[in-house]
Amino acid sequence: MSVQALSQSEIRLSWTDNSSNKNGFDIERNGQKVASIDAGTESYGNGL
DSSP states (O other), X not given: OEEEEEETTEEEEEOOOXXXXXXXXXXXXXXXXXXXXXXXXXXXXXXX
């Protein structure tokens, strides 16, 4: 996993999806789910 700062208020998370037995990913910030994304997705961007 890597994190890229796009601006002072936005980041992009990137990773390699090596799993073949899942339905998707939940993205959390401070213990709170902020997004659910589809299987096969390998990046996510969000404002802070």
